[in-house]
Amino acid sequence: MVAPKTRDRILETSLNLFNQEGLAGVSTHRIAAELDMSTGNLHYHFRTKELIVTWLFRRFEERFAPCIDAHANVTALDDLWLSLHLTFEAIDEYRFIYRDIDYLLKEFPELEQRAQALTARNLVATKAMCAGLAEAGVIAASPEDVEMLALQIVFSTTCWFSFKRLTPPQKSPAYGASALAAYYTLTLLSPYVVGESKDYLNYLRAKYLR
Known part of the structure; x- marks a missing residue:
């Protein structure tokens, strides 16, 4: 097996440290030490x-x-479940970004427009998703409901890890943070889901609590 390139090793280690210890608390010296390399070598790849x-x-x-x-x-609903699952997996893998977004945008303002563009794109796509569910008869929602539901879903997906920092840790957590986030996001749909789809939604929600 080919060993990962030094740049990739630096990025992977940085990602792990940022996720675990927070963006503000990790310096290039800390990253270099974790990799057992000199700071000069690290700065050769990333100044x-x-x-x-x-x-x-x-x-x-x-x-x-x-x-x-x-x-x-x-x-x-199956499509929705898979889409949300993949979304939370991606956000969890890079959770420092949304969890530390205030610090990130303050320290690296050149990323603000890109973060805003990504969120705007997410809002448009999520609104289309909710509208598609309404057209398919899965949910009963007016255009205003669709607008607000899309906003709530995007808010939940992007702000979950920041919110978790404000809540006391559970003594015996039965499920991970991303699974609980998916559960709550699916719950947002509950008032709008109609017919047999409602029972299936409850089944999907319950899967995250097992």
């Missing part, structure tokens, strides 16, 4: 922490974009 964050944000965009695009093809 600044800003470059590392920018590269990771680019990777997140590439990882997240297909999840957003998949929203447009949702016409059934």
